[in-house]
Amino acid sequence: MATFSELGIHKSYIKGLKELNIVKPTEIQETVIPVLLDSKTDLIGLAQTGTGKTAAFGLPVLHAIDTNNTNVQALIIAPTRELVQQIQKQLFRFTKYADHKIFAEGVYGGEKIDKQIKKLTRTTHIIVATPGRLLDLIERGAVDISKIKILVLDEADEMLSMGFKEELNKILKYNTSRRNTWLFSATMPTEIKNIVKNYMSPNAVRVEVNKNALVNENISHHFIQTTIKDKVNMIIRILDKRPEERGIIFCRTKAGAKALSEQLQNEGFAVDALEGDMQQKERDKVMRAFKNESLQVLISTDVSARGIDVNNLGFVLHHQLPEHLDYYTHRSGRTARAGKTGQSIALIIPGEMQRVIEIQKALGITFRELTM
Numbered sequence: 334m335a336t337f338s339e340l341g342i343h344k345s346y347i348k349g350l351k352e353l354n355i356v357k358p359t360e361i362q363e364t365v366i367p368v369l370l371d372s373k374t375d376l377i378g379l380a381q382t383g384t385g386k387t388a389a390f391g392l393p394v395l396h397a398i399d400t401n402n403t404n405v406q407a408l409i410i411a412p413t414r415e416l417v418q419q420i421q422k423q424l425f426r427f428t429k430y431a432d433h434k435i436f437a438e439g440v441y442g443g444e445k446i447d448k449q450i451k452k453l454t455r456t457t458h459i460i461v462a463t464p465g466r467l468l469d470l471i472e473r474g475a476v477d478i479s480k481i482k483i484l485v486l487d488e489a490d491e492m493l494s495m496g497f498k499e500e501l502n503k504i505l506k507y508n509t510s511r512r513n514t515w516l517f518s519a520t521m522p523t524e525i526k527n528i529v530k531n532y533m534s535p536n537a538v539r540v541e542v543n544k545n546a547l548v549n550e551n552i553s554h555h556f557i558q559t560t561i562k563d564k565v566n567m568i569i570r571i572l573d574k575r576p577e578e579r580g581i582i583f584c585r586t587k588a589g590a591k592a593l594s595e596q597l598q599n600e601g602f603a604v605d606a607l608e609g610d611m612q613q614k615e616r617d618k619v620m621r622a623f624k625n626e627s628l629q630v631l632i633s634t635d636v637s638a639r640g641i642d643v644n645n646l647g648f649v650l651h652h653q654l655p656e657h658l659d660y661y662t663h664r665s666g667r668t669a670r671a672g673k674t675g676q677s678i679a680l681i682i683p684g685e686m687q688r689v690i691e692i693q694k695a696l697g698i699t700f701r702e703l704t705m
Contacts, residue, residue: 334357334358334363335358335363336357336358337350337358337362337366337392340358340362340363340366340367340370341366341367341370341371342366342370342392342396343396343431345430345431345432346392346395346427346428346430346431348429348430349426349427349428349429349430349431350388350427352426352429353423353426353427355385355388358385359384359385359389360384360385360542361378361380361384361385361386361389361540361542362385362388362389362392364389364540364542365378365389365390365393365540366389366392366393368538368540369389369390369393369515370393370396373513374513374534374536374537374538375513375514375515375516375533375534375536375537375538376513376514376515376516376537376538376539376540377516377518377529377533377537377538377539377540378390378515378516378517378518378540378541378542379517379518379519379520379521379539379540379541379542380517380518380519380540380541380542381519381542381662381666384542386487386517387419387420387423387487388423388427390409390485390487390515390517391409391420391423391424391427392427393483394407394409394424394459394483394485395424395427395428395431395435395459397482397483398435398458398459400433400434400435400458403456403458404458404477404480404481405457405458405459405460405476405477405478405480405481406458406459406480406481406482406483407458407459407460407481407482407483407484407485408459408460408462408467408478408481408483408484408485409459409460409461409462409485409487410461410462410463410464410467410484410485410486410487410492410501410504411461411462411463411487411488411492412463412464412487412488412491412492412495412497413441413463413491413495414441414442414443414463414613415620416487416488417439417440417441417461417462417463418439418441420439420461420487421437421438421439421461424437424459424461425437435458435459436455436456436457436458436459437457437458437459437460437461438452438453438457438459438460438461439460439461439462440452440453440460440461440462440463440466440467440470440476441462441463441466442463442465442466443613444613446466446469446470446473449466449470449475450470450473450475453470453475453476460476460478464492464497464500464501464504465497465500467500467504468500468503468504471504471507478504478507479507481512482511482512482513483512483513483514483515484505484512484513484514484515485514485515485516485517486501486514486515486516486517486518486528487517488517488518488519489501489516489517489518489525489528490518490519490520490521490522490525490659491519493522493524493525498524501528502528502531505528505531505532506532514532514533514537516528516529516533519659519662519663520659551674551675552665552666552668552674552675552676552677553674553675553676553677553701554665554676554677554679554698554699554700554701555676555677555678555679555700555701555702555703556678556679556680556681556689556700556701556702556703557571557678557679557680557681557702557703557704557705558681558682558683558702559680559681559682560682560683561682564652564680564682565593565596565597567680567705568582568593568597568650568652568680569597569600569602570705571648571650571678571705572597572602572629572630575647575648576629577647578629578646578647578648579623579626579629579630579646579647580629580630580631580646580647580648580649580650580668581630581631581632581633581638581646581649581650581664581667581668582604582630582631582632582633582649582650582651582652583632583633583634583635583638583649583650583651583652583653583655583664584632584633584634584652584653585634585635585652585653585655585656586634587608587609587610587634587637589634589652589653590606590607590608590632590633590634590637591606591608593606593632593652594606594632597630597632602629602630603627603628603629603630604628604629604630604631604632605619605622605623605628605631605632606619606631606632606633607619607620607631607632607633607634607637607638608634608637609634609636609637611637616637619631635655635660635663635664638663638664638667646667646668646675647668647675647676648668648675648676648677648678649664649665649667649668649675649676649677649678650678650679650680651664651677651678651679651680652680653680654679654681654685654688654689654692658692658695658696661692661696662696664677665677678703679700
């Protein structure tokens with residue numbers, strides 16, 4: 334195992350990392366950091382959420398900034414407001430002891446654009462942004478990305494599945510003069526391959542992190558046999574057995590998430606639902622309550638859970654198995670972050686065993702039955 338200083342990270346950043354309890358580089362950090370520090374290259378990283386990507390690209394981005402130059406020099410694009418805020422916060426913490434001030438600004442929808450335009454009139458070296466808001470700012474002339482040296486696409490597959498294809502293509506076309514593009518994605522659908530082909534160098538470095546482990550190996554996978562009628566009682570029993578643990582319950586529909594949330598609240602559990610049509614303010618309020626642990630359990634649909642990043646989740650519960658395999662990976666990957674262990678528990682009704690067998694085969698995992 335290399336240390337961060339052996340990877341070439343400046344000691345002032347190492348001090349900031351230590352405070353965040355980031356002491357040993359993860360696999361992706363160890364693989365990617367030396368490449369990005371040493372050479373001006375394009376990079377394609379295949380990696381799940383929760384593998385330490387932010388530091389893997391964030392530290393090399395910070396190293397590349399020339400603080401004597403007031404232009405925007407790096408652009409980091411991510412799918413959701415939450416993820417943008419999280420990346421910006423991390424960069425800020427990494428630079429706590431840096432000799433020269435590096436300014437990173439986060440821009441996203443759901444906040445007044447005038448406020449963001451005003452912030453961007455100050456010196457900004459790095460912009461972290463969601464695609465829609467960034468394009469809006471570029472088109473208004475509030476952001477000039479013609480001088481950037483590095484463009485990072487984080488969770489590129491999520492951005493495409495959320496419908497940002499057009500925005501991304503426009504942004505990538507805007508600044509094609511010599512920049513390096515670093516793309517991170519958990520999966521490689523055709524549309525991502527097209528971005529690679531159209532906007533990245535054919536000599537881009539390709540990195541795959543534990544490619545056999547589609548799902549983090551610190552997660553144990555379980556199923557419980559039940560019936561539709563008995564599902565809520567089963568969930569109550571599961572939560573009763575885990576009074577100290579926090580978790581997320583995934584439902585397929587908004588209506589289902591809302592109904593389950595009300596039933597569990599009536600039983601006295603500290604739960605709340607994240608819904609797709611919530612106002613951003615409401616969503617932030619629920620997320621704050623979950624982060625400061627006044628809520629024990631979050632109930633969410635697959636779409637609403639995008640960009641959630643909370644550590645110390647003991648379990649993820651599937652009210653129903655998701656339709657897409659990718660969703661199973663995204664859902665279960667919310668637990669067992671940063672090397673801890675976690676449980677993924679699916680409620681199975683008669684006739685669904687076939688689906689469990691398919692998921693096992695496709696993802697190379699084993700489900701064990703839990704009996705209550």
